[in-house]
Amino acid sequence: MPVELVKKLQINSEDRGGIKVIPFQTCRKIASELGLKPRDVEVTALKNGICPSRYQRNIGTIGIGGQIKLLGxxxxxxxxxxxxxxxxxxxxxxxxxxxxxxxxxxxxxxxxxxxxxxxxxxxxxxxxxxxxxxxxxxxxxxxxxxxxxxxxxxxxxxxxxxxxxxxxxxxxxxxxxxxxxxxxxxxxxxxxxxxxxxxxxxxxxxxxxxxxxxxxxxxxxxxxxxxxxxxxxxxxxxxxxxxxxxxxxxxxxxxxxxxxxxxxxxxxxxxxxxxxxxxxx
Missing domain, CATH: 3.40.50.720 (NAD(P)-binding Rossmann-like Domain)
Structure with missing residues (x-):
């Protein structure tokens, strides 16, 4: 897991209703900057307790672990x-x-x-x-x-x-x-x-x-x-x-x-x- 990727995700996330969230557009930008697949960036974010904004309304039902499983x-x-x-x-x-x-x-x-x-x-x-x-x-x-x-x-x-x-x-x-x-x-x-x-x-x-x-x-x-x-x-x-x-x-x-x-x-x-x-x- 690239240290630079995790740092970028953490810096760009914010607390929304008790969940750390990062805008999905930011995930796309980070993926482009680091030459990574967007899905890999989203999975890394979730594994670090940060939810891409597009999945925020899923988490209350399936949880972060469930979202990681879906993406995989x-x-x-x-x-x-x-x-x-x-x-x-x-x-x-x-x-x-x-x-x-x-x-x-x-x-x-x-x-x-x-x-x-x-x-x-x-x-x-x-x-x-x-x-x-x-x-x-x-x-x-x-x-x-x-x-x-x-x-x-x-x-x-x-x-x-x-x-x-x-x-x-x-x-x-x-x-x-x-x-x-x-x-x-x-x-x-x-x-x-x-x-x-x-x-x-x-x-x-x-x-x-x-x-x-x-x-x-x-x-x-x-x-x-x-x-x-x-x-x-x-x-x-x-x-x-x-x-x-x-x-x-x-x-x-x-x-x-x-x-x-x-x-x-x-x-x-x-x-x-x-x-x-x-x-x-």
């Missing part, structure tokens, strides 16, 4: 559309250090109603590349890895290896099955989300869990083929997925495991259902 983590998001756009946005703002974004598709005009990164100006352009560009604007301390490709049984290990968590933003159970099997082989927790109309669901599956969609008789699509998806459903379910992912990355307790939480936004109902078999049983 890699999350992979499979799908950069309705769910994936909101997920990637929140991960970047939370300060997850590395984000892998996997999506072979380009934006279509019917994405404009609900996909955060879809604009009138980028129809026909890559979703994964747009996601990486957005993260650079929101938090350029985050390293991005845009993969313009399908994830399948042939490339899945290469795409997901090294991730601390994989987050499902897919729209079909066949791809979901491939992803969850690869996560189990690699020992990576898999955070699941799916949406359809006014309905949504979230679950977390660890390597010893066997989600039911791994069965061949599970339909590939659901009610979304009839209902479509309005703007608010992906935002809500993505929030729950990111919450569960951050619990995993920051080593928090009380996360989901082997269960689905199912939401009906038409009548504000919810239900918690156990849906996986465990290899440990």
């Amino acid at each position: 983590s890699r999350a992979a998001v499979i799908g950069c559309g309705g769910l994936g756009g909101w997920i990637i946005e929140m991960l970047a703002r939370a300060g997850v250090g590395e984000i892998v974004m996997i999506d072979p598709d380009v934006f279509d005009d019917n994405n404009l109603n609900r996909q955060l990164f879809s604009t009138e100006g980028n129809i026909g352009k890559s979703k994964a590349l747009a996601a990486a560009g957005r993260v650079a604007e929101v938090n350029n301390a985050v390293d991005t890895f845009a993969q313009v490709t399908f994830l399948d049984e042939n490339n899945g290990r290469e795409l997901l290896e090294g991730s601390s968590v994989v987050i499902d933003a897919l729209d079909n159970n066949r791809s979901r099955r491939n992803a969850s099997i690869i996560c189990r082989e690699l020992g990576i927790p898999f955070v699941h989300g799916a949406i359809g109309g006014m309905f949504g669901q979230v679950g977390v599956f660890y390597p010893s869990d066997r989600p039911l969609w791994e069965s061949e008789d599970v339909p590939d699509k659901g009610v979304e083929t009839e209902t479509g998806n309005p703007p608010f459903t992906p935002a809500l379910i993505a929030s729950f997925e990111v919450s569960e992912a951050i619990k995993i990355l920051s080593s928090a307790e009380n996360g989901l495991r082997g269960e689905l939480v199912w939401f009906d936004m038409a009548d504000l109902g919810s239900q918690r259902i156990r849906i996986s078999r465990s290899d440990e049983n």
